[in-house]
Amino acid sequence: MRQKTAWAVWVLIVAYAAMLGLQLFVTFSLPLDGATWAVMMVIGAYVGADEFASYVTSKKMPEGLKYTGSYKKLLRIVVAVMVLVAEAIVVQALVPKTELPLDQLMVALGIITGLFAGGNKAANAAENDGA
Numbered sequence: 001m002r003q004k005t006a007w008a009v010w011v012l013i014v015a016y017a018a019m020l021g022l023q024l025f026v027t028f029s030l031p032l033d034g035a036t037w038a039v040m041m042v043i044g045a046y047v048g049a050d051e052f053a054s055y056v057t058s059k060k061m062p063e064g065l066k067y068t069g070s071y072k073k074l075l076r077i078v079v080a081v082m083v084l085v086a087e088a089i090v091v092q093a094l095v096p097k098t099e100l101p102l103d104q105l106m107v108a109l110g111i112i113t114g115l116f117a118g119g120n121k122a123a124n125a126a127e128n129d130g131a
Helices: 006-022 032-060 071-094 102-129
Strands: none
Touching: 006 032, 006 071, 032 071, 032 102, 071 102
């Protein structure tokens, strides 16, 4: 039985975005450093595992066919993380006294985007390889 798990990714994205926005109104630092690591681990694992599953499924298909069932869902997740980065940069500009973990967030974006792009390339290779 298949279990839906994308909701957890979206809850994390929304919570992170909310904390960034809230940082504009509070006088203390929110736990964005830890939240950034959570974004990197949870979303990276989700995207990476999904892309690996796409590769494995594509590898089992006849030559010339590729499994692309999660592409749009994963693309929306990657774009949402890009929006988080943009939001973080804007918030940092508006609240310069609070140091946000922009470097770590960029690393998270790079890992997540790399897993997405690399997974698609792997599925393309599996498409041409056949079973």
